[in-house]
Amino acid sequence: MGAGPTAVYALDALQRQGLPYRVTLLEAGGQPGQGIPFNAQHNGAHLLANIAGFELPAVGETLNAWAMRQTPQRQAALGLAGMAHDERAFFPRMALGAYYADQLAQAMAPDAGPCIVTLHCHAEVHDIVARPDGVRVLWTQSDAPGAERHAADFDAVIVASGYGKPDVGERLAGATARDSKGRQVAVLGSSLSAIDAAVELAVRHGQFHEAADGTLQYAMERPFSVTFLSRNGLLPEADFWVPEQATPLRHCTPRALASAVRGEEGDLDRAFALFARELAQADPAYAAAMALDTADADSFADRHFARRMAADPFAHARANLAQARASHAQARPSPWRHAILRMHEAFATIVPALAPGDLARFVRGLKRVFVDNYAAVPHLSVERLLALHDAGVLTVQRIASGQSVTRAPDAGGKAGCWAIAGAGSVGHFDDVIDARGQAPLGLEDFPFPTLRLHLCAQALAQDRDWHEGLAPAQGHVLDPEDPALARIHVLSLPFLLHRHPFIQGLTESAAMARACVAALGRRARAASPSSGSAREDIHAALDWLDRTEPIYLGRDVLMVARGERDEQAPPTT
Numbered sequence: 001m002g003a004g005p006t007a008v009y010a011l012d013a014l015q016r017q018g019l020p021y022r023v024t025l026l027e028a029g030g031q032p033g034q035g036i037p038f039n040a041q042h043n044g045a046h047l048l049a050n051i052a053g054f055e056l057p058a059v060g061e062t063l064n065a066w067a068m069r070q071t072p073q074r075q076a077a078l079g080l081a082g083m084a085h086d087e088r089a090f091f092p093r094m095a096l097g098a099y100y101a102d103q104l105a106q107a108m109a110p111d112a113g114p115c116i117v118t119l120h121c122h123a124e125v126h127d128i129v130a131r132p133d134g135v136r137v138l139w140t141q142s143d144a145p146g147a148e149r150h151a152a153d154f155d156a157v158i159v160a161s162g163y164g165k166p167d168v169g170e171r172l173a174g175a176t177a178r179d180s181k182g183r184q185v186a187v188l189g190s191s192l193s194a195i196d197a198a199v200e201l202a203v204r205h206g207q208f209h210e211a212a213d214g215t216l217q218y219a220m221e222r223p224f225s226v227t228f229l230s231r232n233g234l235l236p237e238a239d240f241w242v243p244e245q246a247t248p249l250r251h252c253t254p255r256a257l258a259s260a261v262r263g264e265e266g267d268l269d270r271a272f273a274l275f276a277r278e279l280a281q282a283d284p285a286y287a288a289a290m291a292l293d294t295a296d297a298d299s300f301a302d303r304h305f306a307r308r309m310a311a312d313p314f315a316h317a318r319a320n321l322a323q324a325r326a327s328h329a330q331a332r333p334s335p336w337r338h339a340i341l342r343m344h345e346a347f348a349t350i351v352p353a354l355a356p357g358d359l360a361r362f363v364r365g366l367k368r369v370f371v372d373n374y375a376a377v378p379h380l381s382v383e384r385l386l387a388l389h390d391a392g393v394l395t396v397q398r399i400a401s402g403q404s405v406t407r408a409p410d411a412g413g414k415a416g417c418w419a420i421a422g423a424g425s426v427g428h429f430d431d432v433i434d435a436r437g438q439a440p441l442g443l444e445d446f447p448f449p450t451l452r453l454h455l456c457a458q459a460l461a462q463d464r465d466w467h468e469g470l471a472p473a474q475g476h477v478l479d480p481e482d483p484a485l486a487r488i489h490v491l492s493l494p495f496l497l498h499r500h501p502f503i504q505g506l507t508e509s510a511a512m513a514r515a516c517v518a519a520l521g522r523r524a525r526a527a528s529p530s531s532g533s534a535r536e537d538i539h540a541a542l543d544w545l546d547r548t549e550p551i552y553l554g555r556d557v558l559m560v561a562r563g564e565r566d567e568q569a570p571p572t573t
Helices: 005-017 063-068 072-077 093-108 169-179 192-205 254-260 267-282 284-289 300-310 313-329 335-347 356-364 366-374 379-390 449-461 506-526 532-546
Strands: 022-027 116-121 123-131 134-141 148-154 157-159 184-188 206-210 216-220 225-230 394-398 404-409 415-421 431-434 488-490 548-553 556-561
Touching (some): 005 022, 005 093, 005 506, 022 123, 063 093, 093 116, 123 157, 169 431, 192 206, 192 225, 192 379, 216 379, 254 267, 254 335, 267 284, 267 335, 267 356, 267 366, 284 335, 313 379, 335 366, 379 394, 488 506
Parallel strands (some): 022 116, 157 488, 184 225, 184 431, 225 394
Antiparallel strands (some): 123 134, 206 216, 548 556
16 A cells, blocks of 8 residues: 555565565555655655665665666756766755656566566555455545445555655645745744745745855745744754764664663663763763763753754854765764764664653653754755845744644634734744644554554553554564454554654665565465464454444444344344
């Protein structure tokens, strides 16, 4: 399900595995391979991805190899002119979408491998029924006359539908800005998605150009203004140089962290001790400035951001950009930044196992540091923000915890302008764009009613909170102990974010897809007829499913038994 980048990595891995699968791709949109964040319909060449070519996991070929073999005309259309060869360049989002579309076409070719692949575009999946003997998928072919409904049975299903709800954050920030009619626009958030929105508005109201001194400037042709509304009032920092082969960690390794985690409250404190030890050795000056020896897992984030929050965000951005450029020119990483970057990957291995209290503390503290550090943006993005600010277009406003952005009715009772409500209210806006990105979703938001019913019932029996989403097992299998759920692999980001907060990226998409396919291969090779009570359980489950019928009530499903009727007994329901 889904034919975006995650599905492209999965199909490539299936072809390379060498087993003769029959693969069906069900894509809700009409541009397979691209994925919504990189879709040409949602992105122009001015909206940049924040992953360099050398960081992007290759499918059939590397991103730069693909870019260099494109014609000059196509390179120009995709915004790649003059940088296709540069492995550290940040390409436009739409260029990455074109890359994945081409790789999908190659992976589907008859000579790509042993798999036989069928693609259905405009296929809107509306239910998944997991059974011990297979998985039934029901979908509608929305571009067919009368919107044909289909049902098919599969041995396994990979849910790679990406970002879940189609109206959230990052993937629509730029497209929403494109449709904005306001002259005074507020953008919720200040990260890469917010930059997309600001740049989209900027190219509609004027143009960027390089001045005689080499700096980027902005010329406004039609009046407008943009305000980033942020809880912390911070701008993202510029991409800093990192080596292609990272130096191994010495103290905060996955093995050491695993030893520190005992499945109880307090694990985070033991993990932080390893974090602090690694950071102090990597950059003693930074450790001294943070008074790291007296910090803990709860206070470190505030210390880390304190100096930056006290400064003017654009003054800090200007200084940080100069540091980042020097880092690239000297091919030398910032020691503390590089250490934190490497440690977030190690921490990702233990976050799913943290106790609820420790997990909440992690989200409030260390997670903010990790996310800010790895979400560094292209230098051109920072230059554009500075140019917009220098032109009097862009400001950043901090929103206090007691404030909110609400829409007020105008004098005629209709929806009026937006305003910041609460203590110290300041600012009124014609339009508001939500650029806060994808938020974690719980089981109650899972879009497939029969499978949702299955998962919610299981969570209820295990006394798990529905709002926590999913925590799949190895290979992203929903539940290897359940003969039905063992057939379903979920790679859909929103439902994994609660326990896997670092999976929002193409590197993680590739890793998830490949782990999923490896698990499928193990299952295929180990497949054997069921025996004993397991076979009886499967037959009993199938018998129950054969005697029920789903009735769809909007987003919900009701399973109704089809009872047999005789002369001696009343009908059963």
